[in-house]
Amino acid sequence: MMGRYALVQRSEVSLKSIMLVPLVTFVLALLGSMVLFGFLGAPPLEVLYRLLIDPLASAYNISEVVIKAAPLILIAQGLAIGFRAKVWNIGAEGQLIIGAVAASVIPITFPESQNVLMLPAMMLAGMIAGAAWAGIAAALKTRFNASEIIVTLMLNQIAVQILYFLINGPLKDPMGFSYPQSVSFPPVAMYPLLSDDGMLRANASILVVILLSIAALIYVTRTFSGYTLLVGGLAPSAASYAGFSAKKAVWITLLIGGAAAGLAGVGEISGPIGRLQPSLSPGYGFAAIIVAYLGGLHPVGILLAGTFMAIVYVGADGAIIDVGLPPAAPVIFQGMVLVFYLASFALVQYRIVRVQPEARA
Amino acid sequence: MASAFGGPVSLTFQPIHACRKNKNTTFVASLAYVIEAAPLRVVINNREQHLKTKAGESPLLLQLRNITKRYGTYVANDSVDLALEHGQICAILGENGAGKSTLMKTIYGIQQPDEGEIVWNGEKVAVTSPSVARDLGIGMVFQHFSLFETISVVENISLTVPGSLPDLAEIIRQKADEYGLHVNPDAPVHGLSVGERQRVEIIRCLMQDPKLLILDEPTSVLPPHSVQQLFGTLRKLSERGVAMLYISHKLEEIRDLCHCAVVLRQGRVTGTANPRQATSAELARLMIGQDIPTARHAEAKPSCEPALTVSDLTYENPDPLGESLDSVSMAVRPGEIVGIAGVSGNGQSTLARILSGEIRLQGHMAGRIQVFDHPVGDAPPGTRRQMGVTFVPEERLGRATVPTMSLADNVLLTAHGAGLVRKGLIRRRQQADFADKCISAMDVRSRGRQSIASSLSGGNLQKFVLGREILLKPRILIVSQPTWGIDVGAAAMVRQKLVDLRDTGTAILMISEELEEIFEISDRIHVMYHGRLSPSVQARSVTAEDVGRMMMGEFDQKMRAA
Numbered sequence: 067m068m069g070r071y072a073l074v075q076r077s078e079v080s081l082k083s084i085m086l087v088p089l090v091t092f093v094l095a096l097l098g099s100m101v102l103f104g105f106l107g108a109p110p111l112e113v114l115y116r117l118l119i120d121p122l123a124s125a126y127n128i129s130e131v132v133i134k135a136a137p138l139i140l141i142a143q144g145l146a147i148g149f150r151a152k153v154w155n156i157g158a159e160g161q162l163i164i165g166a167v168a169a170s171v172i173p174i175t176f177p178e179s180q181n182v183l184m185l186p187a188m189m190l191a192g193m194i195a196g197a198a199w200a201g202i203a204a205a206l207k208t209r210f211n212a213s214e215i216i217v218t219l220m221l222n223q224i225a226v227q228i229l230y231f232l233i234n235g236p237l238k239d240p241m242g243f244s245y246p247q248s249v250s251f252p253p254v255a256m257y258p259l260l261s262d263d264g265m266l267r268a269n270a271s272i273l274v275v276i277l278l279s280i281a282a283l284i285y286v287t288r289t290f291s292g293y294t295l296l297v298g299g300l301a302p303s304a305a306s307y308a309g310f311s312a313k314k315a316v317w318i319t320l321l322i323g324g325a326a327a328g329l330a331g332v333g334e335i336s337g338p339i340g341r342l343q344p345s346l347s348p349g350y351g352f353a354a355i356i357v358a359y360l361g362g363l364h365p366v367g368i369l370l371a372g373t374f375m376a377i378v379y380v381g382a383d384g385a386i387i388d389v390g391l392p393p394a395a396p397v398i399f400q401g402m403v404l405v406f407y408l409a410s411f412a413l414v415q416y417r418i419v420r421v422q423p424e425a426r427a
Numbered sequence: 428m429a430s431a432f433g434g435p436v437s438l439t440f441q442p443i444h445a446c447r448k449n450k451n452t453t454f455v456a457s458l459a460y461v462i463e464a465a466p467l468r469v470v471i472n473n474r475e476q477h478l479k480t481k482a483g484e485s486p487l488l489l490q491l492r493n494i495t496k497r498y499g500t501y502v503a504n505d506s507v508d509l510a511l512e513h514g515q516i517c518a519i520l521g522e523n524g525a526g527k528s529t530l531m532k533t534i535y536g537i538q539q540p541d542e543g544e545i546v547w548n549g550e551k552v553a554v555t556s557p558s559v560a561r562d563l564g565i566g567m568v569f570q571h572f573s574l575f576e577t578i579s580v581v582e583n584i585s586l587t588v589p590g591s592l593p594d595l596a597e598i599i600r601q602k603a604d605e606y607g608l609h610v611n612p613d614a615p616v617h618g619l620s621v622g623e624r625q626r627v628e629i630i631r632c633l634m635q636d637p638k639l640l641i642l643d644e645p646t647s648v649l650p651p652h653s654v655q656q657l658f659g660t661l662r663k664l665s666e667r668g669v670a671m672l673y674i675s676h677k678l679e680e681i682r683d684l685c686h687c688a689v690v691l692r693q694g695r696v697t698g699t700a701n702p703r704q705a706t707s708a709e710l711a712r713l714m715i716g717q718d719i720p721t722a723r724h725a726e727a728k729p730s731c732e733p734a735l736t737v738s739d740l741t742y743e744n745p746d747p748l749g750e751s752l753d754s755v756s757m758a759v760r761p762g763e764i765v766g767i768a769g770v771s772g773n774g775q776s777t778l779a780r781i782l783s784g785e786i787r788l789q790g791h792m793a794g795r796i797q798v799f800d801h802p803v804g805d806a807p808p809g810t811r812r813q814m815g816v817t818f819v820p821e822e823r824l825g826r827a828t829v830p831t832m833s834l835a836d837n838v839l840l841t842a843h844g845a846g847l848v849r850k851g852l853i854r855r856r857q858q859a860d861f862a863d864k865c866i867s868a869m870d871v872r873s874r875g876r877q878s879i880a881s882s883l884s885g886g887n888l889q890k891f892v893l894g895r896e897i898l899l900k901p902r903i904l905i906v907s908q909p910t911w912g913i914d915v916g917a918a919a920m921v922r923q924k925l926v927d928l929r930d931t932g933t934a935i936l937m938i939s940e941e942l943e944e945i946f947e948i949s950d951r952i953h954v955m956y957h958g959r960l961s962p963s964v965q966a967r968s969v970t971a972e973d974v975g976r977m978m979m980g981e982f983d984q985k986m987r988a989a
Contacts, residue, residue: 074556288853291851300832
């Protein structure tokens with residue numbers, strides 16, 4: 067017998083089932099990749115091992131995980147504050163680039179400097195530039211009601227072109243055999259490494275990220291300002307009744323998100339890269355959107371989700387080389403995470419019911 | 428059970444399957460057709476009745492047997508039995524939180540009972556969703572509205588009623604004229620007042636050719652003459668076999684309209700009554716287990732200096748379908764309650780938003796609103812609160828409170844200035860204390876301060892909101908529709924609290940559609956009509972008829988003639 071199916075909103079959604087969503091998402095995405103990559107000839111268990119266990123199996127791999135987790139978590143913390151207020155900043159990638167470009171001007175101008183204040187100055191410059199880049203979207207939103215989704219998305223492209231222009235022009239290393247890249251940064255422009263072992267690249271930026279995550283936790287759970295943003299996201303009429311300015315919320319959230327992304331950009335050039343170059347991020351700004359939602363838009367959840375995504379990033383990188391996965395594997399995996407997340411989140415809020423074709427009275 | 432009081436009304440018709448076929452044609456979905464087509468149906472029905480009686484068919488349209496619904500350990504409905512005949516109008520009475528809404532949601536398929544069964548036309552049915560309920564022939568007018576805000580009235584209706592938009596719009600216009608449910612089919616829903624939204628809900632239900640209508644406080648936003656019109660409609664429907672479950676707190680209406688009354692208290696059926704024989708006081712006693720407390724209402728002793736002054740305020744609403752204001756002037760003094768009467772949609776909600784600062788005035792108009800002689804027309808809501816003005820808006824859920832937040836967090840919404848925040852950080856202890864104080868002072872029935880706002884019944888939420896604003900010790904309180912949709916017990920308490928607050932020297936402005944309420948606690952009365960405000964009259968020296976005439980704009984013509 068044929069029946070129609072419909073989604074019906076659940077009257078009650080338990081906290082437990084909401085907490086289960088990320089877990090179910092991870093498991094399904096892992097199973098999905100085992101199956102999908104299995105079809106490409108990779109043995110499923112090998113894929114699982116590569117994605118989950120191998121990244122944690124050596125000090126080098128763990129160090130790589132830390133390097134990738136730092137920008138993911140940092141950007142996601144900033145974005146989540148906006149998402150909770152229903153301000154959709156999807157331009158973190160561009161804000162990261164602009165932050166990196168602005169910060170790189172300092173070491174490129176003073177390549178021989180030994181001033182220990184250089185890294186703090188770069189962090190500050192990166193945050194200000196990232197915030198200013200996001201601020202364009204805030205200004206257009208509050209002045210002309212332009213959708214911040216479109217504006218931030220398009221600013222990504224502009225940021226990339228600015229980077230390309232500068233790296234082929236004023237910021238190019240004149241001695242670099244016309245490679246589009248800057249001079250190498252002096253040691254004072256770099257985050258200190260966490261260990262003396264020359265092989266391990268993990269640096270102190272992760273400590274900054276953890277500190278800022280704690281700050282984010284305090285901001286969203288303890289401060290009145292964080293509360294007003296959440297009210298604006300949940301019930302705009304209530305925010306207006308209470309007198310919480312919607313424009314202020316747009317400004318605060320976009321500036322915070324932009325500053326976090328800009329700082330993440332500094333983390334790249336002052337960390338594993340060590341100079342300005344055309345490719346600064348393998349899409350951290352977009353992956354961080356997934357991290358923010360997987361983490362339930364909660365600072366602690368984002369720490370966990372960002373670490374998980376970093377593990378899979380590193381695992382997939384290794385698997386591309388060793389097991390012969392396609393280079394798109396990490397992106398495919400991210401896509402699966404997103405789809406499974408949306409599906410399980412929908413099923414937590416709605417249930418599927420069979421609609422009888424004709425209810426006989 | 429049902430026939431014990433009131434008895435079956437005139438004719439009992441079986442619902443007709445012929446009707447379902449009609450649903451496919453545009454026009455037939457309308458109420459008009461149901462009424463017009465009735466004689467034809469009698470013939471069909473008699474035959475069906477005959478056949479079914481032979482088969483031993485029950486004459487009951489709906490039976491609930493032993494319905495129990497629990498939320499965790501909280502029993503919202505406890506073994507509820509109910510029987511409803513075709514064409515019977517049955518009142519569901521009960522205090523806030525008595526389980527009325529839960530029971531109606533079960534019948535309408537929004538939620539499933541934990542125990543018990545629903546019998547429809549003698550057959551056990553599982554009403555698994557509202558669409559199943561609608562297919563069975565059950566329609567519901569909600570207390571909290573279920574309209575999409577971003578689309579127009581007719582588009583909303585077209586979601587559940589077949590037919591082209593122009594045809595539906597035409598039908599809506601006809602319904603609007605017929606029942607005094609005035610609404611513009613092309614208006615976007617977000618621009619409509621609460622009253623207008625409910626009218627849309629009622630119209631939508633009437634268009635769906637129901638056999639059972641569930642009406643949750645349907646008259647609370649209708650002007651008096653439309654109530655009688657609506658009752659005429661409901662009676663006609665009843666005569667033609669449509670049964671109704673009628674939730675209302677207006678006892679006079681129930682006595683006027685309903686054939687039977689079932690009283691719920693704490694989830695159980697505690698009694699049944701024939702509303703036509705019982706007095707209002709008796710019904711009220713059944714409902715709350717005690718006599719209705721009325722507001723103690725001594726003569727006001729206002730001081731002379733006004734707390735809130737509005738002088739010659741004109742506001743052109745940028746939304747062409749929104750309400751504008753035209754030379755509104757008034758003054759509210761400390762220690763008095765000024766009531767603004769009038770049918771909703773005449774500018775009251777715009778006035779309330781301008782007074783609260785949700786709409787801010789620009790330029791020279793900013794000085795037209797003064798709080799203790801300070802111009803505040805361009806000040807944001809927070810600034811006005813700091814000056815001692817608090818507000819209770821008509822939408823409790825979504826405006827006065829954040830639906831998904833706990834009561835504790837909702838306290839912060841307006842009470843953040845009362846020592847709950849220090850150096851930008853929320854002080855959890857003070858926040859919890861404030862919430863607890865509010866809950867106990869107002870007898871808010873909930874599972875404590877961690878209860879989610881949307882889990883409270885309308886009356887309890889209103890008590891919470893009012894309590895929060897009163898605890899802020901306002902010098903001026905502006906309250907809209909303070910008892911809209913809440914039961915007599917809670918309404919009496921809310922009014923008493925307003926009178927008590929007045930006696931402490933607070934200036935209170937109350938916007939209300941309920942004339943009885945206006946008369947019960949106001950000291951002076953204004954009437955709003957088409958964006959204009961009448962001069963005030965002394966509540967003790969004016970009759971309801973006078974105010975009723977003013978509500979039809981009579982003051983305006985006098986003013987123009989003068």
